[in-house]
Amino acid sequence: EASGKTKFLFFSVSSEQHASTPPRGWNSYDSFSWIISEAEFLQNAQILSQKLHAQGYEYAVVDYLWYRRKVPGASADSLGFDVIDEWGRMIPDPDRWPSSRDGKGFTEVANKVHSMGLKFGIHVMRGISTQAVNANSPILDTTTGRAYEESGRVWKAQDIGLKEKACAWMQHGFMSVNTDLGAGKAFLRSLYQQYASWGVDFIKNDCVFGDDLNVNEITYISEVLKELDRPILYSLSPGTSVTPDMAKAVSGLSNMYRITGDDWDTWADVAAHFDVARDFAAAKMIGSGGLLGTSWPDLDMLPLGYLTDPGANEGPHRTCRLTIQEQRTQVTLWSIAKSPLMFGGDLRNIDDTTFGLITNPTLLEINSYSSNNVEFPYIQGAGPGGRKHGLSRMYPTSVEESEVEVLGLTSCEDPKASRWLVEELDKDSERICWKGNMVGRHGKPFCLSKRNPLIEQDEETMYGSRYQGSLHLSASEDIELCLDASPKRKITSSEPARGSFSRCTLNANQMWEFHGNGTLISSYSGLCAKMKKVEANAGAAGARSWIASGRSGEIYLAFFNLNSYDMTISALVSDLGKARPGRTVSACTGKEIWSGTEISRPTLYSVSIQVESHDCALYVLNCR
Structure with missing residues (x-):
């Protein structure tokens, strides 16, 4: 273990408006996984400053595990390779981040990033590290500079770490802290005050949202950030299973929050973003109130250019697998949905095409300053042979898709969540069944066997009262596997999060509570x-369209072809007003930005264009 110098800050509420437009920057994950070094990071930051800062890309963010030693045996979910200070807090691996030695943390890196005119960001995990809990590190009380004391005793990491709430997809790495305890709050406060003392401007907090939701930690961290003497943007991740109802509980506590699983360079991942982006726009979550400012639904980083692979122990070694058409579709959707734009490729190897795409002035104008951004359902598409697809509905598709039922998670505010009931099989056994109109493939209701967790005598002190009334659920009485609530690995945006079964434990991920109102929590x-x-097939198809208003009165209209064949997509001019309350549209001129096609004479009837498979069109229209 390494020791770090304790620093103290004076706190005041910042008056600066946070995230008034969707944040932009560069994040190391897509190109370096967890292994990036200080030199590699600063090289990318320098290029960000020289080539992209003028276009609003201002955050240079080092993603996860910057504290993990890059030695044999270390990996994304290994235990025992992390560098922690005497207070159980993560500090940079000094071999990869040499300027962090002597307790400096990220101070010198942040200073260099700031000298480039940029802002510095880091990734952190939920709660406290397993390594700190195993070491039973004392907790720093930042108000005294000594170990935290309460009720006549010194509190340590094992008093606050909730082992049963280990991060579902990083079981060996991190666990929640008990925020009901003063010591738990003191630990989180010492973490985030240290980040501020290093000069951090942006924090991506992982394994606290989506299926890993931890409202208590998010709430307290948000309170700490409000008190700091420097503005820190607060980002939440991951976004598996996220719905607008779920996000409403935390959007006001953060500045951006992921709404999908990890996005990588596959067409399935890109296509999976259309439905969720539509839902958040319809719920008016784009640009709603956030931590000391505004918050933005986040569609994840842009995995373009020179990349690595998910969770790899190596840096950039391959080019993006998306076609140029698919890349254009991705950046256009991200822009018109007003997602934060965080580029993920290695900037040292950025090519002209990728650079031109992420700096396109029309896309950046739309991303920052457009308004009334929504999916536009009033379009028609014609495929090969003139085959037409009526797409004037909110869930467009051109083919019949087979569907399966899966067990997932939702906000308990969702009225459809209260459809569970208990059935008695005999005097000693019961099962919990879904009573909605959904049944299994063979016409049988979906049911789970109910059993009480087996808590050994030596575990009673830790788990007995905490799990009073909790249940284990299994596929049948004679199967010794229990239902996991959240995925035990990181999943991509195209993979539906679904319940799975594994060996029964006393981990909270396998504990359930049935309530009399029909909810299973x-x-x-x-x-x-x-x-x-x-x-x-987890794949979207058909044609989609988005519409937005420009700040000079123009209308932005995007067409997207999600099919595997070319389509002609069109919209009636008279329908454009339907997405603009109180505005009637009768004629338009304008330009399609990717082809350069001009509408020089006012069109009175329709806007129409042939769009290649997986490609898009983007019009800037001046209408009357």
Whole structure:
């Protein structure tokens, strides 16, 4: 273990407006996984400053595990390789981040990033590290500079770490802290005050949202950030299973929050963003109130250019697998949905095409300053042979998709979550069944066997009262596997999060509470179980369209072809006004930005263009 110098800050509420437009920057994850070094990071930051800062890309963010030693045996979920200070807090690996030695942390890196005119960001995990809990580190009381004391004793990491709430997809790495305890709050306060003392401007907090929701930690961290003497943007991750109802609980506590699983360079991942982006726009979550400012639904980083692979122990070694058409579709959707734009490729190898795409002035104008951004359902598409697809509905698709039912999680505010009931099989056994109109493939209701967790005598002190009334659920009485609420690995945006079974433990991820109102609540996240329909092939198809208003009165209209064949997509001019309350549209001129096609004479009837498979069109229209 390494020691770090304790620093103290004076605190005041910042008057600066946070995230008034969707944040932009560069994040190291897509190109370096966890292994990036100080030199590699600063090289990318320098290029960000020289080539992209003028276009609003201002955050240079080092992603996860900057504290992990890069030695044989270390990996994304290894235990025992992290560098922690005497207070159980993560500090940079000095071999990869040499300027961090002598207790400096990220101070010198942040100073260099600031000298480039940029802002510096870091990734952190939920709660406290398993390594700190195993070491039983004391907790720093930042008000005294000594170990935290309460009720006549010194509190340590094992007093606050909730081992049963280990991060579902990083079981060996991190766990929640008990925020009901003064010591738990003191630990989180010491963490975030240290980040501020290093000069951090942006924090991405992982394994606290989506299926891993931890409202208590998010709430307290947000309170700490409000008190700091420097503005720190607060970002939440991951976004698996996120719905607008779930996000409403935390959007006001943060500045950006992921709404999908990890996005990588596959067409399935890109296509999976259309439905969720539509839902958040319809719920008016884009640019709603956030931590000391505004918050933005986040579609994840842009995995373009020179990349690595998920969780790899190596840096950039391959080019993006998306076609140029698919890349154009991705950046256009991200821009018109007003997602934060965080580029993920290695900037030292950025090519002209990628650079031109992420700096396109029309896209950046739309991303920062457009308004009334929503999916536009009033379009028609014609495929090969003139085959037409009526797409004037909110869930457009051109083919019949087979669907399967999966068990997922939702906000307990969702009225459809209260559809569970208990059935008695005999005097000694019961099962919990879904009573919605959804049944299994063979016409049988979906049911889970109910059993009480087996708590050994030596575990009674730790778990007995905490799990009073909690249940284990299994597929049948004679199967010794229990239902996990959240995925035990990181999943991508195209993979539906679904319940799975594994060996029964006393981990909160396998603990459930059945309530009399018909809800089945996960003890891990506080979210409710619900049966959902998902497409069997997890792929979106058809044509989509988005519309937005420009700040000079123009209309932005985007067409997206999600099919595997070319389509002609069109919209009636008279329908454009339907998305603009109180405005009638009768004629338009304008330009399609990717082809350069001009509408020089006012069109009175329709806007129409042929769009290649997986490609898009983007019009800037001046209408009367």
